Amino acid sequence: MELIEYPDVEMMMMDLGNQLAGELKNCLLNHDWASFAVPGGTTPGPIFDVLCAADLEWDRVHVMLTDERWVPEDHERSNTRLLRERLLVERAAAAKYLPLYAKSDQPEDVLPELEAMLSPELPLSVLLLGMGADMHTASLFPGADRLADAMADDAPILMPMRAPGAPELRITLTARVLKDAMSTHIVITGAEKRAALERAQRMDPGSAPVAAVLQNAKVHWAE
Numbered sequence: 001m002e003l004i005e006y007p008d009v010e011m012m013m014m015d016l017g018n019q020l021a022g023e024l025k026n027c028l029l030n031h032d033w034a035s036f037a038v039p040g041g042t043t044p045g046p047i048f049d050v051l052c053a054a055d056l057e058w059d060r061v062h063v064m065l066t067d068e069r070w071v072p073e074d075h076e077r078s079n080t081r082l083l084r085e086r087l088l089v090e091r092a093a094a095a096k097y098l099p100l101y102a103k104s105d106q107p108e109d110v111l112p113e114l115e116a117m118l119s120p121e122l123p124l125s126v127l128l129l130g131m132g133a134d135m136h137t138a139s140l141f142p143g144a145d146r147l148a149d150a151m152a153d154d155a156p157i158l159m160p161m162r163a164p165g166a167p168e169l170r171i172t173l174t175a176r177v178l179k180d181a182m183s184t185h186i187v188i189t190g191a192e193k194r195a196a197l198e199r200a201q202r203m204d205p206g207s208a209p210v211a212a213v214l215q216n217a218k219v220h221w222a223e
């Protein structure tokens with residue numbers, strides 16, 4: 001793991017947005033397209049604000065979420081909604097978006113079609129992850145009902161996830177998909193998450209899921 005500390009959050013968001021744009025651009029030099037997975041939640045909005053204006057061939061970038069809350073796309077807690085408002089705008093509106101949500105009461109009903117759509121995109125070219133203070137990443141939550149299955153090397157691409165710490169039903173990329181990414185960045189802010197990151201480095205992924213992806217990750221932190 002490489003830890004990169006920034007003087008302040010604003011600088012981190014700007015710098016990280018530019019780094020991600022540079023990686024996508026490099027990837028497009030050698031490949032027909034780049035697959036790019038991003039988190040939802042409260043942290044990445046300002047990175048998306050930088051990225052969406054980046055001068056790159058967005059029509060060759062395939063964007064997806066690392067995880068989604070099983071709520072309609074116009075719900076205030078929808079990660080898709082965040083993406084549509086902050087990332088898939090301006091130049092980035094030309095990107096191809098691969099949704100992790102489909103209208104259905106539960107993700108189990110639509111898993112085969114979602115997985116068939118994602119399968120050609122793997123391994124992910126560029127992966128940006130967030131992390132909660134409880135050491136969850138994507139929707140791999142400590143104490144989740146099927147966490148062990150989602151952490152296994154032979155896990156499917158996607159799994160539904162129900163967890164005590166998550167207010168709604170989730171769907172998430174599994175750990176092996178995250179671990180296989182060509183380039184992994186994790187963005188965290190504040191003292192509480194920094195302390196959680198340090199704890200996670202000494203813990204088993206079964207109780208600190210983010211530990212599964214730390215080895216090859218660049219972790220970006222600002223107070």
Ligand SMILES: O=C1O[C@H](COP(=O)(O)O)[C@@H](O)[C@H](O)[C@H]1O
Pocket residue numbers: 038039040041042043044066067068069079129130131132133137138139
């Ligand atoms: O619920 C989620 O939480 C994590 C962390 O979110 P944050 O609000 O603490 O930044 C996020 O990475 C994940 O995509 C999201 O669904």
